[in-house]
Amino acid sequence: MTALGYNFGYLDENTKRMIRRALLKAVAIPGHQVPFGAREMPLPYGWGTGGIAVTASVIGADDRLKVIDQGADDTTNAVSIRRFFAKVAGVETTERTGEATIIQTRHRIPEIALREGQVLVYQVPMPEPLFRLEPRVSETKRMHALADYGLMHVKLYEDIARHGHVAISYNYPVLVGGRYLMSPSPIPAFDNPKMDRMPALQLFGAGREKRIYAVPPYTSVRSLDFEDHPFRPVRADAPCALCGSRESYLDEVVVDDRGGRMFVCSDTDYCSTRQATREAAE
Amino acid sequence: MTALLEATGLSLRFGTVPALDDVSLEVFPGEVVAIVGESGSGKTTLLRVLSGMMRPEAGAVRYRDPEGSVHVVHEMGEAAMRRLHRTDWGFVHQNPRDGLRMRVSAGGNIGERLMAVGARHYGSIRAEAAEWLRRVEIDPARIDGMPALFSGGMQQRLQIARTLVTRPRLVFMDEPTGGLDVSVQARLLDMIRALVADLGLAVVIVTHDIAAARLLAHRLLVMRQGQVVEQGLTDRVLDDPQHEYTQLLVASVLAA
Amino acid sequence: MAYVAVKGGERAIEAAHAWLAEERRGDPVLPELSLAQIEAQLGLAVDRVMAEGACHDRGLAALAIKQARGDLIEAAFLLRAYRTTLPRFGASLPVETDAMRIRRRISATYKELPGGQVLGPTFDYTHRLLDFALAAEGGVPEPAPEAPADEAPMPRVTALLAQEGLMAPELPSEAEPRDLTREPLNFPAERPLRLQALARGDEGFLLSLGYSTQRGYGNAHPFVGEIRMGAVTVEFEPPELGFPIELGEVTVTECQMVNQFAGSKTEPPQFTRGYGLVFGQGERKAMAMALVDRALRAEELGEPVEAPAQDQEFVLYHCDNVEATGFVEHLKLPHYVDFQSELEKIRLLRREADGE
Numbered sequence: 001m002t003a004l005g006y007n008f009g010y011l012d013e014n015t016k017r018m019i020r021r022a023l024l025k026a027v028a029i030p031g032h033q034v035p036f037g038a039r040e041m042p043l044p045y046g047w048g049t050g051g052i053a054v055t056a057s058v059i060g061a062d063d064r065l066k067v068i069d070q071g072a073d074d075t076t077n078a079v080s081i082r083r084f085f086a087k088v089a090g091v092e093t094t095e096r097t098g099e100a101t102i103i104q105t106r107h108r109i110p111e112i113a114l115r116e117g118q119v120l121v122y123q124v125p126m127p128e129p130l131f132r133l134e135p136r137v138s139e140t141k142r143m144h145a146l147a148d149y150g151l152m153h154v155k156l157y158e159d160i161a162r163h164g165h166v167a168i169s170y171n172y173p174v175l176v177g178g179r180y181l182m183s184p185s186p187i188p189a190f191d192n193p194k195m196d197r198m199p200a201l202q203l204f205g206a207g208r209e210k211r212i213y214a215v216p217p218y219t220s221v222r223s224l225d226f227e228d229h230p231f232r233p234v235r236a237d238a239p240c241a242l243c244g245s246r247e248s249y250l251d252e253v254v255v256d257d258r259g260g261r262m263f264v265c266s267d268t269d270y271c272s273t274r275q276a277t278r279e280a281a282e
Numbered sequence: 283m284t285a286l287l288e289a290t291g292l293s294l295r296f297g298t299v300p301a302l303d304d305v306s307l308e309v310f311p312g313e314v315v316a317i318v319g320e321s322g323s324g325k326t327t328l329l330r331v332l333s334g335m336m337r338p339e340a341g342a343v344r345y346r347d348p349e350g351s352v353h354v355v356h357e358m359g360e361a362a363m364r365r366l367h368r369t370d371w372g373f374v375h376q377n378p379r380d381g382l383r384m385r386v387s388a389g390g391n392i393g394e395r396l397m398a399v400g401a402r403h404y405g406s407i408r409a410e411a412a413e414w415l416r417r418v419e420i421d422p423a424r425i426d427g428m429p430a431l432f433s434g435g436m437q438q439r440l441q442i443a444r445t446l447v448t449r450p451r452l453v454f455m456d457e458p459t460g461g462l463d464v465s466v467q468a469r470l471l472d473m474i475r476a477l478v479a480d481l482g483l484a485v486v487i488v489t490h491d492i493a494a495a496r497l498l499a500h501r502l503l504v505m506r507q508g509q510v511v512e513q514g515l516t517d518r519v520l521d522d523p524q525h526e527y528t529q530l531l532v533a534s535v536l537a538a
Numbered sequence: 539m540a541y542v543a544v545k546g547g548e549r550a551i552e553a554a555h556a557w558l559a560e561e562r563r564g565d566p567v568l569p570e571l572s573l574a575q576i577e578a579q580l581g582l583a584v585d586r587v588m589a590e591g592a593c594h595d596r597g598l599a600a601l602a603i604k605q606a607r608g609d610l611i612e613a614a615f616l617l618r619a620y621r622t623t624l625p626r627f628g629a630s631l632p633v634e635t636d637a638m639r640i641r642r643r644i645s646a647t648y649k650e651l652p653g654g655q656v657l658g659p660t661f662d663y664t665h666r667l668l669d670f671a672l673a674a675e676g677g678v679p680e681p682a683p684e685a686p687a688d689e690a691p692m693p694r695v696t697a698l699l700a701q702e703g704l705m706a707p708e709l710p711s712e713a714e715p716r717d718l719t720r721e722p723l724n725f726p727a728e729r730p731l732r733l734q735a736l737a738r739g740d741e742g743f744l745l746s747l748g749y750s751t752q753r754g755y756g757n758a759h760p761f762v763g764e765i766r767m768g769a770v771t772v773e774f775e776p777p778e779l780g781f782p783i784e785l786g787e788v789t790v791t792e793c794q795m796v797n798q799f800a801g802s803k804t805e806p807p808q809f810t811r812g813y814g815l816v817f818g819q820g821e822r823k824a825m826a827m828a829l830v831d832r833a834l835r836a837e838e839l840g841e842p843v844e845a846p847a848q849d850q851e852f853v854l855y856h857c858d859n860v861e862a863t864g865f866v867e868h869l870k871l872p873h874y875v876d877f878q879s880e881l882e883k884i885r886l887l888r889r890e891a892d893g894e
Contacts, residue, residue, distance in 0.1 A: 078547075138725045161425075188876065
């Protein structure tokens with residue numbers, strides 16, 4: 001028990017066990033959505049309850065937790081979730097990607113490569129990659145069971161026919177382990193390649209939709225495409241104004257009302273580490 | 283079994299009404315079989331049972347795959363059934379809206395079946411779609427057009443192109459010319475006849491239109507109250523009907 | 539030009555919460571609302587929060603309303619989040635609404651019926667005129683006149699119809715119903731699961747759906763067979779005792795809608811039931827729930843499923859206001875990473891369109 005009168009990690013042990021069973025099943029069937037009995041959390045649905053439930057179920061007293069939203073540690077929702085775990089689990093928190101054992105994220109994958117033993121927990125608003133094409137869960141479940149994904153390719157075909165490109169820039173659908181179509185959560189398509197054969201364990205929690213899924217370490221994650229229109233992630237064509245990086249994903253910052261703008265890294269830890277290294281060299 | 287499809291002793295009741303009463307049927311490769319009869323005679327039910335969309339209470343439907351293995355249609359799993367319906371079989375609905383995706387372009391509609399069986403080269407999918415539009419007499423320039431903007435006849439031709447693109451050996455057609463103007467019907471029937479001959483398709487077609495049956499079918503089954511009352515070569519049945527119900531049907535067409 | 543990334547999220551959150559607390563209290567010159575006042579004088583708000591919060595505790599519901607500054611969906615959410623942490627000792631026995639100590643009981647299908655019509659404390663037949671005397675702090679109203687208690691039994695209207703064989707019987711089942719709060723929804727959802735979802739569903743959503751069935755979206759021909767409101771006994775049977783013990787009483791509102799049914803291949807024409815049951819005095823919700831319950835039975839009764847109210851997935855996935863409010867409101871969280879990738883994509887597409 002923590003000082004608050006709640007169990008370690010907020011959830012009671014039975015609920016955590018139930019979630020861990022769902023996680024094991026998810027790891028055993030990469031990319032497959034496992035239904036689980038999501039509980040109400042003290043944060044609203046859609047604000048990371050699934051990710052929080054997953055983190056609460058896998059976190060231990062020795063873990064070091066990093067929480068990011070939009071790549072940054074200091075966005076309000078990331079702050080709020082980090083404080084929640086500091087309060088109900090009393091664990092150490094960090095902003096350094098390399099030092100964290102668990103990283104809970106919304107909308108980004110950190111720039112530096114994750115390593116074995118780390119766990120990346122994604123907050124997922126809508127786990128079903130087919131929902132815009134087929135809103136009925138009973139039908140999409142059948143499509144997954146039969147690996148009937150022609151419809152998703154039709155959508156990509158239509159995009160190319162209309163725009164010359166696949167017009168999906170985030171939440172770009174992937175095929176996991178050559179079998180299950182999966183939503184990578186609303187990360188920019190730029191981040192998709194990082195998921196492929198990642199040494200870290202990737203867990204996905206969707207609280208409101210009550211689904212858990214996973215990508216075990218070193219699993220193939222392929223972004224859907226055509227042979228003659230290969231997957232092509234985009235990023236702003238500029239260096240980071242703070243650290244000069246040409247590899248990282250950039251946020252656009254509007255600096256005045258006359259069209260002035262600059263680009264800075266969305267991954268705040270990556271950016272500040274590079275700035276510190278550069279200053280030390282000078 | 284040399285037939286492509288073989289049904290034996292099919293029976294099915296709706297409440298107390300017999301929809302199918304001990305119906306048997308064979309379809310051989312390249313053969314067009316028409317099922318004729320009035321509304322309520324059971325012909326559409328027969329088509330749905332033959333194509334695996336509905337389960338009979340008695341009897342069995344067997345299907346021979348391209349490798350020569352025989353499968354009992356209603357014992358196939360859902361996955362195998364779906365695969366069959368987008369590869370070796372096709373189904374043309376009376377209402378093209380039931381067979382098309384109305385919010386997907388003509389090219390996407392044709393391409394869907396190709397992509398469902400693994401085609402992943404955009405350029406080739408598109409080329410194939412354009413070729414099929416040409417074959418069904420739709421201007422390939424309309425490849426990115428939405429079916430909702432097509433005429434009824436064009437929609438039906440698009441549905442046929444979408445069905446035939448994966449080169450099925452057996453196609454089920456449910457009143458494919460129903461609901462179209464007479465002049466449009468004639469053109470569509472001509473096109474279907476040419477495609478069937480070119481591709482060597484086997485077809486089971488349900489129609490209440492005796493003239494359409496005469497134009498397309500090699501063989502004819504006449505149904506009434508769930509029973510096949512007469513069957514045989516099309517010309518024989520229509521020129522020399524034996525059963526009085528068939529005589530009535532043929533006479534009513536001549537009178538009209 | 540120097541640029542410093544926006545920091546200080548933590549301090550901003552703390553300040554916002556402090557401001558919220560100040561706003562909640564309002565002008566400190568005015569006396570603070572007590573929970574007892576909320577419980578006693580905003581009783582219907584308390585009832586609604588208990589129903590949608592799926593937790594029967596008037597005091598906690600009053601606290602939630604106070605803490606949520608009167609935002610009832612926020613209050614239901616507070617109650618739910620509390621409820622989910624409570625240990626579960628077991629399930630109570632089904633409450634016997636037949637044995638309800640009735641405060642209100644009306645039927646629209648029979649003028650006279652055994653036990654009579656009891657209006658109870660209702661807004662029905664009040665003229666909706668603002669009562670300015672209340673604004674002047676009306677004081678304590680005269681006590682309402684009391685009739686001597688009528689000991690006559692109050693059989694259910696649906697039971698009267700059933701005696702004649704005109705009411706489709708509900709199939710009794712000893713099977714343990716699935717628990718919506720422990721397991722995710724699965725489709726097709728059985729009726730016990732559907733009723734659970736509707737019982738905690740949003741009153742406004744159910745009201746509109748029920749209304750839509752009356753306007754032709756679902757082809758309903760409903761009659762209020764009976765509405766009854768009053769106290770029922772809650773009993774619990776601890777496995778180690780082997781006999782039930784009374785835990786106390788709760789007030790519930792029950793509505794049974796009687797609907798025409800044309801009959802099917804296997805069933806003769808008869809009436810069918812739509813059922814609504816909610817915590818507290820929640821007549822509007824109970825009626826809407828009964829309409830929607832009946833609409834959702836379309837499939838089992840062999841009726842065409844065409845209207846939104848008949849569509850299980852549509853109704854059950856969207857009736858929960860705690861889920862709905864969370865997801866709608868999450869749109870105000872930062873989405874600038876996704877927005878940035880959309881910006882880049884659109885710029886790319888425009889460049890190429892220009893180049894053509």
